[in-house]
Every structure is written in C-alpha cells, then in structure tokens.
Amino acid sequence: MRLELGIIEIDDVQFGDETRVEDGTLYVNREELIDLALQDDRLAGADVELARRGEEVRIIPVKDVIEPRVKVSGPGEIFPGVIGKVGTVGSGRTNVLRGAALVTVGRIVGFQEGLIDMSGPGAPYSPFSRTNNVALILRPTDGLAPYAHEEAVRLAGLRAAVYLGKAGTDVAPDEVEVYELSPVTDAALPRVAYVHPLLAQGLLHDTYLYGVDAKKILPTLIHPNEVMDGAIVSGNCVSACDKHTTYHHVNNAAIQELYRRHGKDLNFIGVIITNLKVTLADKERASDYASNLAKLIGAEGAIVTNEGFGNPDTDLMMLCKKMKAYGIETVLITDEFAGRDGGSQSLADATPEASAVVSVGNANEVVTLSPMKRIIGDLKPAEVIAGGFAGCLAADGGLNVEIQSIMGSTCQLGLGKLAARGW
Amino acid sequence: MAEKKFRVVHYLNQFFAQIGGEEKANIPPLIREGAVGPGRVLQKILGEEGEVVATVVCGDGYFAENIEAAAERVVELASSYKPDVFVAGPAFNAGRYGVACGGSCSAVSEKLGIPVVTAMYEENPALDLYRKEVYIIPTADSARGMREAILKMATFVRKMGLGQEIGPPQEEGYFPRGLRVNQFVDRTGAERAVDMLLLKLKGEPFQTEYPMPTFERVPPSPAIRDLRSATIALVTSGGIVPSGNPDRIEAASASKFAEYSIAGVDDLTSDAYQTCHGGYDPVYANEDPDRVLPLDAARSLEKDGAIGKLYDLYYVTVGNATSVASAQKFGKAIAEKLKAADVDGVILTST
Numbered sequence: 001m002r003l004e005l006g007i008i009e010i011d012d013v014q015f016g017d018e019t020r021v022e023d024g025t026l027y028v029n030r031e032e033l034i035d036l037a038l039q040d041d042r043l044a045g046a047d048v049e050l051a052r053r054g055e056e057v058r059i060i061p062v063k064d065v066i067e068p069r070v071k072v073s074g075p076g077e078i079f080p081g082v083i084g085k086v087g088t089v090g091s092g093r094t095n096v097l098r099g100a101a102l103v104t105v106g107r108i109v110g111f112q113e114g115l116i117d118m119s120g121p122g123a124p125y126s127p128f129s130r131t132n133n134v135a136l137i138l139r140p141t142d143g144l145a146p147y148a149h150e151e152a153v154r155l156a157g158l159r160a161a162v163y164l165g166k167a168g169t170d171v172a173p174d175e176v177e178v179y180e181l182s183p184v185t186d187a188a189l190p191r192v193a194y195v196h197p198l199l200a201q202g203l204l205h206d207t208y209l210y211g212v213d214a215k216k217i218l219p220t221l222i223h224p225n226e227v228m229d230g231a232i233v234s235g236n237c238v239s240a241c242d243k244h245t246t247y248h249h250v251n252n253a254a255i256q257e258l259y260r261r262h263g264k265d266l267n268f269i270g271v272i273i274t275n276l277k278v279t280l281a282d283k284e285r286a287s288d289y290a291s292n293l294a295k296l297i298g299a300e301g302a303i304v305t306n307e308g309f310g311n312p313d314t315d316l317m318m319l320c321k322k323m324k325a326y327g328i329e330t331v332l333i334t335d336e337f338a339g340r341d342g343g344s345q346s347l348a349d350a351t352p353e354a355s356a357v358v359s360v361g362n363a364n365e366v367v368t369l370s371p372m373k374r375i376i377g378d379l380k381p382a383e384v385i386a387g388g389f390a391g392c393l394a395a396d397g398g399l400n401v402e403i404q405s406i407m408g409s410t411c412q413l414g415l416g417k418l419a420a421r422g423w
Numbered sequence: 424m425a426e427k428k429f430r431v432v433h434y435l436n437q438f439f440a441q442i443g444g445e446e447k448a449n450i451p452p453l454i455r456e457g458a459v460g461p462g463r464v465l466q467k468i469l470g471e472e473g474e475v476v477a478t479v480v481c482g483d484g485y486f487a488e489n490i491e492a493a494a495e496r497v498v499e500l501a502s503s504y505k506p507d508v509f510v511a512g513p514a515f516n517a518g519r520y521g522v523a524c525g526g527s528c529s530a531v532s533e534k535l536g537i538p539v540v541t542a543m544y545e546e547n548p549a550l551d552l553y554r555k556e557v558y559i560i561p562t563a564d565s566a567r568g569m570r571e572a573i574l575k576m577a578t579f580v581r582k583m584g585l586g587q588e589i590g591p592p593q594e595e596g597y598f599p600r601g602l603r604v605n606q607f608v609d610r611t612g613a614e615r616a617v618d619m620l621l622l623k624l625k626g627e628p629f630q631t632e633y634p635m636p637t638f639e640r641v642p643p644s645p646a647i648r649d650l651r652s653a654t655i656a657l658v659t660s661g662g663i664v665p666s667g668n669p670d671r672i673e674a675a676s677a678s679k680f681a682e683y684s685i686a687g688v689d690d691l692t693s694d695a696y697q698t699c700h701g702g703y704d705p706v707y708a709n710e711d712p713d714r715v716l717p718l719d720a721a722r723s724l725e726k727d728g729a730i731g732k733l734y735d736l737y738y739v740t741v742g743n744a745t746s747v748a749s750a751q752k753f754g755k756a757i758a759e760k761l762k763a764a765d766v767d768g769v770i771l772t773s774t
Contacts, residue, residue: 111675146705146706202704254616301620310743329620358612364746384674386702389678404744416612420603421604422601422603423600
C-alpha cells in the first residue's frame with residue numbers, strides 16, 4: 001500500500017467569488033459553504049469567518065478541526081463510510097491543503113468544547129493557532145437533542161472540509177510525501193506495533209472507523225496509511241486538550257514518527273485499533289484482544305497512545321500489563337490531571353508495569369489568556385466548558401483557564417512539545 | 424558597589440548556635456544580631472552581595488512540642504529584620520531539627536512571602552512533611568557534611584536574594600517537591616516515546632516522564648449487620664444538583680462539593696433537578712435525575728423497611744477531570760459530616 005500525500009502549502013485564507021487555491025492562498029466562497037452546511041435541516045443557521053495565524057482572534061467554542069484534502073488518484077474517497085463511499089483508503093494520491101483547517105464552532109453541545117487563540121499566551125499550546133482557519137459557525141434548530149446536534153455539526157464540518165479540499169485537485173503540490181511500509185531487510189531491527197485506542201464511551205464520546213461506531217468494533221489491525229488517509233473520524237466531545245480531532249487522526253504523530261524511524265531504527269509492523277469503552281467487561285475484552293493481536297503479529301515493542309482521561313487510564317494500564325505478560329515492551333503516551341497546583345497524583349489508575357511513560361502535560365495547569373480583538377463564536381461558554389470555572393472570564397475578555405480548555409494542548413498522540421516534569 | 428545587599432535571616436537550633444546540647448533543647452525562640460556558627464561560613468560565601476542580618480535560635484525540643492506557636496514566634500522575630508531570604512539548618516538527619524527547619528521555613532514563606540530554603544538528609548522524616556512547600560537541599564547524614572551543605576545552600580540563597588528563578592530539581596539539585604509542572608521541550612511527545620521505546624528494547628537505561636504513583640487503598644468497612652435500623656445516605660460524583668446549579672459546581676475539575684436537603688422529596692424530577700457534570704451527554708440524567716442519584720429507589724427501600732431511614736441530606740460533586748487530591752479532600756470532609764450525623768452507610772454513585 002503506497003500513499004502519496006501532495007502537500008500544498010497554504011499560508012493565507014481569504015474570501016473570494018470562487019473557492020480555489022492560488023499562490024498559497026485559499027479563497028473561500030462564503031455562500032456556497034453556508035448553503036452546504038444548511039443542507040441538513042437540523043441546522044437553522046450558518047456563518048463563516050476566517051482566522052489567520054498571528055491575528056488577535058479567539059475561536060470558541062470549538063468542536064472539531066478538519067484538514068481539507070482531496071483524493072486525486074487511487075481507490076477510496078475522503079472520509080469513507082461517513083462522507084465518501086465505503087472503500088479502502090490509504091493508497092494513490094491525496095492532495096492536502098497543509099496550513100489550512102476547517103473549524104466547527106457554535107452553541108455548546110456538551111461542555112467539552114474548546115478554544116483556539118490565534119496569538120498571545122494561548123497560541124503555543126494549540127497546533128490550530130498555527131493553521132489558517134475557516135471557522136464554520138453552526139446554529140442548531142430549537143430543541144435539537146445534544147446527540148443530534150453533535151451529529152449535524154460533525155457532518156457539516158466534514159462536508160465543508162471535503163468541499164474546501166476539492167480546491168486542491170488541480171494544484172501542483174509543493175512537496176510529495178510517500179508512505180509505504182516497505183519490507184525491512186535488517187532482521188535485527190525491533191518489531192514495533194502501534195496500539196491506537198479510540199474513545200468510544202457513548203454519550204457524546206464517540207469515534208468512527210470507516211463509518212462504524214467504534215463502540216461496536218472488536219480491536220482490529222489496520223494499515224497506517226488508512227488512518228493517514230481519513231479512515232477515522234472524530235465525533236466526540238471529550239475535553240478540548242486531549243480529544244483527537246479529525247485533523248489529529250490524519251496527522252497522527254505516533255504513526256508519522258514510527259514511519260520516520262521505519263527501516264532505520266525499527267521495523268514498524270502495523271497499527272492495532274482498539275476502543276475505550278465504559279464497562280469493566282468491555283475493557284477486559286478490548287485489552288485482551290488488542291494484546292493478542294500484538295502477539296500474533298510478532299510485536300516486540302509497542303507505542304500505546306490514549307484519548308481522554310480518567311476512565312481510559314484503566315484501559316491504558318490493562319493494555320500495558322497484558323502486553324508485558326506476553327513479553328512485549330510498551331511506552332505509553334498520556335497527559336496528566338495533577339490539579340491546578342500540580343500536587344496531586346495524575347492518573348486514575350496505575351500499574352507497576354507502566355515503567356515507561358511519556359507525559360504530554362498537566363491539563364489542569366492554569367494559564368492567563370489576554371483579551372482578543374475579535375471573538376469568533378461566543379465567549380460566554382468559557383466559564384462552563386471543561387477547564388473553565390465560575391469567574392474565569394474577566395470583564396475585559398481575558399481568561400484564566402486550565403489548559404484543558406485549549407484545543408489539542410495535551411495531545412496524547414504526541415503531536416505537541418509540552419511535557420510535565422517533576423518539580 | 425552601589426547595589427543594596429540582600430538581607431538574610433538564618434535559623435539554627437541551640438546546638439549549632441553554640442548555646443548548649445540536649446539540656447538547652449527547651450529554650451524558646453530568640454534572635455541574635457548577625458551570623459552565628461555555620462552562618463559565618465554562609466556570610467563568607469555571600470561576600471558583598473548579601474548579608475546575614477540575624478540568626479533565629481530555638482531549642483529542638485521546644486519547637487517539636489510547640490510547632491505552631493514556635494513557628495509563629497520565629498516569623499515575628501525574623502520579620503523585624505526585614506529579610507529578603509530565609510534559610511534554615513542544615514538539619515542533616517536530626518528529626519526534631521528537621522521539623523524546626525521545615526516548619527519555620529514553611530511559616531515564613533506563608534506569612535512573609537519571601538523565598539525560603541533548608542537542607543537535610545534524605546531519610547530525615549521532616550523531608551516528606553515539608554518538601555511540597557519548601558525547597559530542601561540534600562545533605563550528608565551528619566555534620567561531617569557541613570561544608571558541602573553550606574556551599575549548596577549559599578548558591579540557593581544567592582539566587583533567591585538576587586531574584587533569580589529557581590529551575591527544576593534535576594538542574595538545581597533540591598529534593599523534587601512532588602509537583603507536576605508543564606514546560607515546552609525540544610522534542611514532540613511521539614519522538615520522545617519512540618526514543619524511550621528503543622532504549623527499553625535495547626535494555627539500556629531510560630527515564631520515564633511519570634513514575635507510577637502508589638494508590639491509597641481504602642479497606643472496605645465491615646458489612647452493616649442490620650440494614651433495617653440503619654441510616655443510609657446518598658452521595659454522588661455524577662453532578663446531580665437543584666436546577667440552576669446554585670453553588671456553581673464546575674462541569675470539570677470541581678473545586679467543591681455541595682450539600683442539599685432531600686427531606687420530603689420522593690422523586691427527583693426534571694423540573695427541579697439537573698446534572699452539572701460535563702463528562703457525558705446530560706439528556707438522560709436531566710430527563711430523570713434518579714438515574715444518577717437513585718432517590719426513588721432508596722425511598723421505596725425505606726418505605727418497605729429494607730433500610731431504617733434515608734438521611735435527609737445528600738452530597739454531590741463532579742468527578743470529571745477532578746484531581747485525586749481534590750477528590751480525597753472532598754471525600755474526607757463528606758465522611759466527617761456523615762459520621763457526625765450518625766449515618767451508618769452510604770450509596771455512592773459515579774458516572
């Protein structure tokens with residue numbers, strides 16, 4: 001399976017008569033984007049605003065972030081089983097509008113939406129402060145239940161991203177990245193798998209694999225290219241800091257790093273998708289199954305990432321323990337909830353086998369965010385989204401919030417450079 | 424040198440202040456002008472930059488037996504010399520002296536808001552009492568390590584006096600305080616993870632970024648012998664509150680718990696109660712809050728005589744992203760209230 005990503009660098013985004021890419025600028029036809037969103041009669045209103053990196057703009061509350069892409073050649077369509085037809089993705093050519101992102105915004109669905117600051121002290125925490133964002137602001141019809149609201153917003157965002165991605169169809173990429181798990185001749189290189197748990201707790205905490213609700217899967221093997229080419233879509237409202245947005249899935253940092261080291265330092269043998277469910281029986285079954293698969297494909301080591309916090313800590317520890325019992329060494333990537341003072345123990349579960357852990361930051365740490373000139377969305381929910389608290393919103397529009405509320409601040413796929421250290 | 428010298432107050436016990444041994448261990452805090460004993464070496468190292476303006480002395484026995492009063496007196500004595508930095512010890516492996524050093528540093532830091540530092544041996548029992556709030560530098564177990572200890576303390580005092588930032592323990596050499604602090608590093612989480620895995624697979628040394636905590640295991644209480652005469656309370660971390668969330672419990676990372684009366688209430692209805700928990704779709708909990716706080720079922724048990732009485736108050740917080748330390752604090756406080764009200768058992772529901 002050989003996947004070419006045609007990277008089209010986007011360094012500006014502007015409104016225009018026609019949605020197109022020209023000299024690194026993405027021009028967006030606002031009306032077409034709004035009409036597309038309103039195809040869903042569960043949505044009563046839509047608007048589009050633009051936010052460029054470095055601007056004094058705060059986007060809140062944010063639900064999902066999606067990278068615009070288009071399938072140029074090869075089988076499959078973008079977001080198969082959700083927007084595109086069901087069919088294997090991960091080969092051929094996909095053009096990527098790198099540096100652009102579609103951001104869904106609007107009235108709060110649950111509590112676990114987040115914020116993106118395009119400049120100021122909040123910007124270093126979010127990868128989406130460095131993208132040029134097309135914010136799609138969506139208003140649901142009155143009385144729409146949260147699960148229907150979530151679905152309508154999710155699908156509108158994905159449709160819009162696919163629409164934007166089409167602007168890259170005939171554009172010559174600035175660079176072509178090739179991903180192919182070529183056979184490794186050096187038998188001495190360790191065989192390393194990637195275990196990728198997807199949040200699947202229900203009640204607004206869901207993820208979709210080829211359109212299948214991840215609650216309904218047993219752990220399974222998948223080629224990394226499929227993940228990189230849009231097989232996984234986010235549908236969840238876990239805290240902003242450590243939810244995997246759809247953008248994170250196609251830019252999975254753990255997969256990219258294993259690819260980079262493939263054939264040099266290690267032999268990357270594949271990805272095992274598992275799920276993070278709520279009952280003990282489900283956790284036992286999923287961790288058994290994922291460990292069995294790792295053993296079956298002959299893994300000597302595995303990177304295990306996580307999504308969400310608290311309840312999923314148990315899945316993470318079970319995976320670690322069961323793989324160790326098979327002699328498979330693991331490194332876990334997790335964030336921490338050590339309290340605002342950093343003085344609490346950080347995880348909801350622990351096991352002595354978890355001797356190698358990468359910490360991507362304490363999500364409870366409080367940061368002061370300066371007021372912004374322009375707000376896309378609505379600032380008021382800042383006090384009720386996860387990571388906000390009563391009184392955290394200052395009269396001048398400044399915020400005093402846990403980094404939990406910043407999109408992607410403690411990404412447990414390992415995308416960011418934040419770390420928590422013992423002091 | 425037009426620069427003003429920073430002012431240091433040093434704390435010593437009766438022995439190192441050369442007042443006496445165990446027979447003088449009961450003397451209350453007193454203050455001496457300038458540097459005394461080990462403080463003279465400290466002064467020599469600080470040179471022209473800082474001045475040990477006074478030394479507070481207290482007997483180890485007195486401090487250990489009157490911790491709060493003694494610490495308060497140390498603060499009073501020290502504050503009259505307007506110090507910029509407060510330094511205590513080194514206490515080596517002396518347990519009572521360690522408590523006096525840690526206790527006086529902690530009190531001075533809290534009351535005067537100035538930087539403080541002390542030093543002791545790794546097995547000194549005072550280390551775990553004060554390491555979270557006070558910088559503590561490792562020393563040898565006895566006064567044989569005095570010179571080295573004073574040198575290290577002087578480095579700290581100088582940095583503090585000049586208003587320089589104290590870095591992480593790995594760089595500065597103090598005992599880790601058990602705090603988790605965020606910082607941006609050179610490599611992404613994914614890069615660090617693969618690096619660590621390769622070392623682990625080769626059997627080479629590597630350093631985990633989060634050593635596993637040991638969990639406090641709570642032994643279950645003995646079973647209630649006679650439920651029919653027992654008072655049972657309802658407690659939940661699922662966020663069920665009266666409509667409007669009057670105490671504004673946070674949707675995540677709760678900073679408080681609340682107490683509400685359910686006297687005379689048989690059923691939690693959607694017009695009077697709701698959830699404020701941010702970790703799940705609230706539709707089903709709001710439709711029927713009994714799904715999270717099972718009041719209707721508990722009332723029917725009470726009516727049938729299966730339990731003696733349902734307690735008139737219930738307690739609620741939000742478990743979503745709330746730190747273990749906060750949860751422990753709420754749990755203890757709620758347990759004390761229930762105990763004082765002679766409640767025999769609790770039905771604790773989570774989400």
